[in-house]
Amino acid sequence: MFFGRLFDYGAGVDASGADAYRNDGVGTAVALVNAVTACGADASDEGLREILLAFKYAAAELSAPEASTLRRWARDLRPVFEAEDVTAAVALLNGLLAAVPMQPHISDHGLGPHMHYAVSGAALPDRLRAHTAMGLATLVCEYGVDRLGVCALDDCDRVYADLNRGRRRRYCSRACLNRGGVAAFRARRRTPGP
Ligand SMILES: [Zn+2]
Ligand SMILES: [Zn+2]
Numbered sequence: 087m088f089f090g091r092l093f094d095y096g097a098g099v100d101a102s103g104a105d106a107y108r109n110d111g112v113g114t115a116v117a118l119v120n121a122v123t124a125c126g127a128d129a130s131d132e133g134l135r136e137i138l139l140a141f142k143y144a145a146a147e148l149s150a151p152e153a154s155t156l157r158r159w160a161r162d163l164r165p166v167f168e169a170e171d172v173t174a175a176v177a178l179l180n181g182l183l184a185a186v187p188m189q190p191h192i193s194d195h196g197l198g199p200h201m202h203y204a205v206s207g208a209a210l211p212d213r214l215r216a217h218t219a220m221g222l223a224t225l226v227c228e229y230g231v232d233r234l235g236v237c238a239l240d241d242c243d244r245v246y247a248d249l250n251r252g253r254r255r256r257y258c259s260r261a262c263l264n265r266g267g268v269a270a271f272r273a274r275r276r277t278p279g280p
Contacts, residue, residue: 111224114214115221118156120258121134123160124242134148143210152209159211169234182215202216222247233249234247237262244262
């Protein structure tokens with residue numbers, strides 16, 4: 087299975103295990119977009135470094151220019167989550183895929199054979215750009231564009247990716263899901279019965 091590990095509710099930055107490293111270009115994209123474009127998040131160099139480490143990138147030496155590149159990339163990725171329909175999402179994703187030098191190849195480095203998409207030896211920003219663009223493109227092609235979205239709560243602008251089979255996700259996190267459920271429950275109680 088392409089997505090060996092579900093990006094569950096409540097996962098902020100959670101990418102433990104080799105499967106996550108292999109497959110979680112989607113999770114990396116969500117974490118990066120939320121850190122850089124959602125209100126109240128931490129887009130500092132240190133904040134970005136923590137995300138990269140959580141997703142198993144060797145990021146100890148992330149430079150200030152590289153961090154700037156990642157922030158620009160996060161702002162480029164966000165519209166994919168906001169896309170109105172599949173045509174818009176595909177146009178955006180094809181633009182992103184064309185913007186990154188890619189040379190798909192199989193790598194190992196102790197994790198077992200898995201795909202790398204960037205040119206061999208590419209710098210970290212290009213590896214991340216290739217990984218996240220391929221992750222989102224594969225998700226849209228295999229599962230549909232409605233697997234990507236922005237949190238349904240009015241006061242939350244975090245994005246999410248829904249990798250769960252047969253479940254329609256609308257919130258960025260367990261916390262927002264609970265708040266949304268309570269609001270809907272109160273609204274129903276205020277509505278007079280027949
Ligand atoms: Zn690898
Ligand atoms: Zn939310």
